[in-house]
Amino acid sequence: MQDKNLVYVGNSRPIRDAALKVTGQLQYTGDLKFPHMLHAKMLFSPVAHAKIKRIDTSKAEALPGVKAVVTYKNAPRIPYNSAMRFYEHKIPEVEYLFDDTVRFVGDRVAAVAAEDLETAEKAIRLIEVEYEELPPVFDPEEALKEGAPEIHPGGNKIAEIKAEAGNVDEAFAQADYVFEDRFTVPQIHHCAIEPHVAIATYDSRGKLTVYSPNQNTFAFRIIISKVLEMPMSKVRVIRPAIGGAFGGKLEATIEPVVALLAKLTGRPVKMELNRRETMVSTRTRHAAVVYLKSGVNKDGTLVAQDFKVILNTGAYATSALNVSGAMSHKVFKVYKTKHMRFTVTPVYTNTPIAGAMRGYGSPQAFFPQQVHLQRIAKALNMDFVEFQLKNLVEPDGVDPRFNTPHGNPRPIDCVKRGAESFNWFNRPKAVDLGRFKRGIGMAVGAHGNGCFGAHRDVTAMVLKMNEDGTATLFTGSHDMGNGTVTAETQVIGEILGIDPENIECIEADTEATPWNLGDYASRGVFVSCNAAKKVAESVRKEILKEAAILLEVPAEELELVGGWVVSKKDPAKKATLCEVIVNAQKVSQREIIAAETFASQAGVTSYGAHFAEVEVDTETGKIRVLDYVAVHDVGKAINPMAVEGQIEGAIQMGIGYALTEGLEFDEKGKALNNSFKKYHMLKASEMPKTKVLLVEEGEDPGPFGAKSIGECSTVPVAPAVVNAVSNALGIDFRDLPLKPEKVLKVLQRQS
């Protein structure tokens, strides 16, 4: 796996398009303009739950410059699920382009396309809507009660998903102690700096093209072709540059509506949501209520654990089942305990739609677990790191449900290296500076690598050689700035012996690149870089075959080094890649090209251990994170600088989850802080001194031993920070976020 000297894999390099980004040359969707392009605007519901009694669009339609107005009355009515991933994906289909019922403040009511944005905005205001209000329900536990307002026919409980290992109840009965806690985590927004935007064009051949900064072009094509009843050959989805996504651009939000407007008008149509709209009318991370029960023995052995999670999916199902399923797996990957149960109930409420967000269920599971376990360790008078080391899975650990090996899990290495670097054992857990109280805390988190075990997990790629020995890759990967495609070029460069810079990439376009399941589930490195490896090996074989003809040496004797094909036996026998490719064209009269499909056959886990020092201002309740160490088991870092970048960004997001972020609503369900002014994401001056360390012990099924990092890195942050706060104050916190007013209230109650 790592037995040879790697040239490009393991090297830090900037992402491929960095030069375009620092000069402003890269074209994002919002930067694109088409001749005679119309501008679209959406009308969103001002009420949380209502039947539309009357909707009158006549004044809007009569406004000069208005080209189309769509509502539930004239839009196609095909149910769909915006989180659909593949053609026959069976998940609840309760969404429509427009419906006669609105289910949250921010739900779609109508859309207008007009010659310019001002006209579209004016037309939206001219649409008259009379709502017959229905009782709303915002709290997921309330929504489960008998007699709660029904948001969709059949009730608010979408499903109950259960995963179980061993005999949990018996183990509880035998445990020395049993601890129980209730936790809540809020609905947060991704806050990609690029708001949601899409452009659609529709030509006289009946061809629809959608430009959208999304994470799943192939799934969007399925959804759009379904709701507009168009053949897939007539729908093309292209992903221009993505200005940040984090899961928020994985599900189809405005795209089907923009596509409909283009189809109706025959003109290019652009819709850009503003920040307020983006924060409530696209997607959020699921809020949750988590009941957690653990059985432990006096010596600190965790013998059983039982999770009961109520997951608030908001007004529509979208990812409800996918996130529930994903989160139910992860907790079985971390501790040695054989008795574990995870029950999750996704529930509809009249709140903004929850969908995919970085971590995909893991933050909602590991925040409660890690805070709960620190409380237990304290009660047992045990250092939390010692508790972790006693219970964490060893490299030869197995999933207790199936008795299958985890792979090469290294959470123990992460904890040990982190504890050493952070000087954990020699630092006081709490320091009282009078008004300011400091504390340290740590937590472990984990996340998966792809969808193996849940459903197909496939990436296909095409790679071809150019005459001069450079290459062109056709990849369905949607790089979000995280560097997936850069990593793919490093893998290919390694195998072909060419500089990754000399591999040009055509990315995510349903008609220019082969199928890719989509960029989610942390599959970029683990699955798609494996596809890159496979297609590169296939091209390598063809190059060697052609070189053997040219050099009159058996192919097995040849290797690729630095742009040359060289005989291992007689290094004098060599040719440049250029000579080989030209000879292939001239003599064999062929192209050197390969198409390969890679299907992942392994579900390994990535781990991280984070350590934080915080300072609480007991007069204001404000918490600062001062010092931070993050250690991650990544198998092998293909691009260490990019891996660090992922972890550092995750720390910003995770501290926000712990301390400052969370959508807040008034009693009628209207968001109160859906703006960057009021929704507090961390600024540069609020970031701690940060150190990142990598554990690179290899994960066999991964390309060159590599596994995922992007999602895993955000999982341990919030519990590490909250554990530090708990230690600083000697108070347990179970509800995120720890905003100053909440902290103050708790402090006042205590004194």
Add this chain to the structure above:
Amino acid sequence: MQLVKLLINGKEYEVAVKKNWTLLYVLREILNFTGTKCGCNTGDCGACKVLIDGEPVNSCVVLATKAEGKKIVTIEGIAEDNNLHPIQQAFIEAGAVQCGFCTPGMIITAKALLDKNPSPSREEIAQALDNNLCRCTGYIKIMDAIELAASRLRGEA
């Protein structure tokens, strides 16, 4: 509509604008300076920063008519003669660029900072970025890049 003369990246543009049009709108929609991004339109994220007479300003909260007679520099005007500015080069090398949407605004802020203070401390850099949001990098490599650029501009690296 009224005619205004805008001096952008050293060149004068005469544009017919409506009174309520922001400088950002004119830059992006009328003059195609799309390197300047719009993340919030409320002056909170800094993606639309441009230099106005050397100060980093959110162009989404400046009316185009108020920018007349002032020296405006957008991200397109930072590189000289197709050569990357040392700040741009440092952003690339330090890994400060991920999705890139905040990057133009970050570079504008960094330029204004280093023009005034060639040796900023880490705290001063963080303070200068107070009105620039990033969701990808945790700001760490952005601050690294600004330190690197500063040392190069001082002729040290």
